[in-house]
Amino acid sequence: MRILGMDIHRSFAQVAFLVDGQVTKEARVDLAHDRFLKFAKTLEPTDEVAIEATRNSSAVERILRPFVKRVAVANPRLVRAIAYARVKTDKIDAVIRQREAEYVERAERAYERMVEAWKERPSAPAG
Template sequence: MGRKIGMDIHRDFAQIAMVEDSLLRDAGQIGCRPEELRAWAATLREDDEVALEATGNSEAIALLLRPKVARVVVSNPHKTRAIAEAKVKTDKVDARILAQLLAADFLPPVWLPDERTSRRRRLIARRLHVVRQRTRIKNQVQSILHRNLMPRPRSATPSALVAVPGCSASRCRTTSARRSTRCCDSWTSTGQNWPSWTDESPSRPWMVRTSVG
């Protein structure tokens, strides 16, 4: 029967405890750098099981350990503490609790995404952060202009484009229509110069400027 190993994860190290042959014991500390984790994972057996709480680096550690053991369980820390609340909180105690709960099959796990899903989640989170930063900076600029009695820049005035034949202005003024037809995008968010895009010219007879208000 495989060992049940509990890991109390920190930024630079992890405290280890394990249940082996129904006996609970401490197993020291290991570093949380990739090379140190790989060296420790090489000492594990294929029928071992490892438990750790969900933290900022738990997903990366779980990915390193998965190929070496039978199962890696990342637990919900709030539910784990509700199940086994310790009066004395130390790294060794936390590691022991994880090992004991894993041995009893009483550990509430969290869902771990695959690598493709993880990449998409990171990409979406990063894009959301950039969009929020961009909006915050725009609002700061508008606030500074307003505080100093300055007019808004021309590119910030409400306006839209009637772009392709058969596209009505009222339809293209809505966000949902812009997203579905891609004919009248939000030009103010692209940083483009309004006159160069919206002035009528022989080369662009289908582009006319129209007021949204």
């Protein structure tokens, strides 16, 4: 199973493909409908996709959903809070699970790995 972490921008998405916790491929994908649909059709039915909730996330989710196992849309504030939290409690985790989708925990881990892998790249662009 692959996990795709997508950092969605206005006109493109930066995609990291993770297999067993390792980034195996990266791609920059145009969000123009026809081009993005072409990309979506290359995905595998067992793929899981994690994206942050942004202005374009609902359109991205609608296009991806028929081609992958699941799409997890994570609240960006909660993802950042969890990524940088020094103390985690069961109560906080329970609240997060209630408010977010069933798969947000998986989305958070995938997103964190994508961000860390992106930071470790020698030629990572700013912003």
